[in-house]
C-alpha cells in the first residue's frame with residue numbers, strides 16, 4: 001500500500017473528517033490514478049484511506065477514516081447499501097430520487113439518480129472511476145434495478161485526467177423516461193438532459209412553489225430559467241391562470257410545452273419566451289409588466305470561489321429586476337446553485353437587490369436541495385443549492 005505523507009499541521013481537516021486533501025498539503029508520496037493510498041500525518045500516524053488523483057488539485061479524497069476498514073468490493077457494496085437505505089427512509093414523493101450524492105454518502109465524486117427502474121450515474125473522480133464495475137454491481141444489487149446508464153460527460157473529468165464517457169454500463173433500455181413528481185408527470189431524457197436528465201434537487205422547492213401559488217392565489221406567474229418547465233407545472237398545478245416560461249434554450253421550452261400538454265393543462269394558460277432572462281426582465285420593466293409570483297432559478301453563475309464576486313453582481317441584478325416586477329404582496333422564489341455562494345452570502349446579495357429595487361420583502365421560506373441530496377456535517381461544500389421565498393410587502 002502506498003503512503004501519502006502530509007505536511008505538519010495539515011492533518012486537521014482529515015481529523016475533522018473532511019474528505020479532501022489538497023496538493024499543497026502533501027509532503028511526499030505518489031500513486032496511480034484512483035489507487036488506494038494510506039494518508040498519514042507528518043509523524044506517520046494513520047489519518048485515512050483514500051484514492052489518489054495525480055492530476056487533480058484535490059489530490060486525495062478519503063474513503064474511510066477507520067484504519068481497520070479494507071477498501072475492496074465489499075466496502076463499496078456497504079457504502080452503496082447505506083446510501084440506498086437512507087433514501088428508503090426519506091419521504092420522497094417521486095419516482096425519481098438521488099441515491100448517491102458524492103462526498104455526502106462517502107462516495108466522493110459519485111452521483112447516482114434513480115428514474116423508475118433505470119439508474120443514471122456520473123463518475124467525476126479517478127477513485128470512483130477505478131471502482132466503477134464494483135459500484136455498478138453494488139447498485140444493481142442494492143436497488144433491484146437492472147439497467148444503469150452512465151452520464152460522465154463532465155467537464156470536471158478533465159481535471160481528473162479522465163475522458164468523458166456516456167452509455168449503458170449495465171443492461172439497456174429507453175433513454176426517454178417518464179416519471180411522476182408530486183402531482184405532475186415529467187419526461188426525462190437521460191441521454192441528453194441536464195445533469196443525469198433533470199434537476200431532482202429542486203423537487204421539493206417545486207412543491208413549495210405549487211403550494212404557495214395556491215395559498216396566496218397567484219394568478220400571473222413568471223418562471224425564469226424554466227428549463228423543461230418544472231416550476232411551470234408546479235404553478236399550473238397550484239392554480240395559476242397564466243404562466244410564462246423564459247429560457248434561452250428552444251428545445252427546453254419545447255419540452256416545457258410538451259409537459260403542459262402531458263399533464264392535461266390548457267395550453268392557453270402557458271406562454272414560452274426564448275430569450276436571455278436579464279434582457280427579458282429589463283424589457284418587462286420598461287413595459288410596466290407585473291407578476292404575482294416569479295421564479296429565478298439560474299444556472300450556476302460561479303463555478304469557482306474566485307468567480308463569486310462577479311457572480312454576486314449577476315445574482316443581484318436579476319433579483320433587483322425580479323423584485324421590481326412583483327405586484328405588491330407578490331412572491332419571489334429565488335435560487336443559487338453556485339457552491340461558492342453560501343446561504344448567508346446569498347441572503348446579503350438579495351438584500352442588496354431589495355434595497356436597490358426599493359422593495360421591502362419578508363422571507364417567508366428558506367430553501368435548500370431536497371433531502372436525498374444531503375449535506376453532511378463534515379462537508380459543508382455539499383450545500384450548493386440555496387433559495388429564498390420572499391413576499392413583497394403590500
Ligand code: SAH
Nearest residue numbers: 199225226227230247248249276277297299
Ligand atoms: N428551474 C429548472 C432548472 C433550471 S436550469 C427546473 O426546475 O428544472 C437553468 C436553465 O437556464 C437552463 O434551461 C438554461 O437553458 C437556462 N439559461 C441559462 N442561461 C440563460 C439566460 N441567460 N437566459 C435564459 N435562460 C438561460
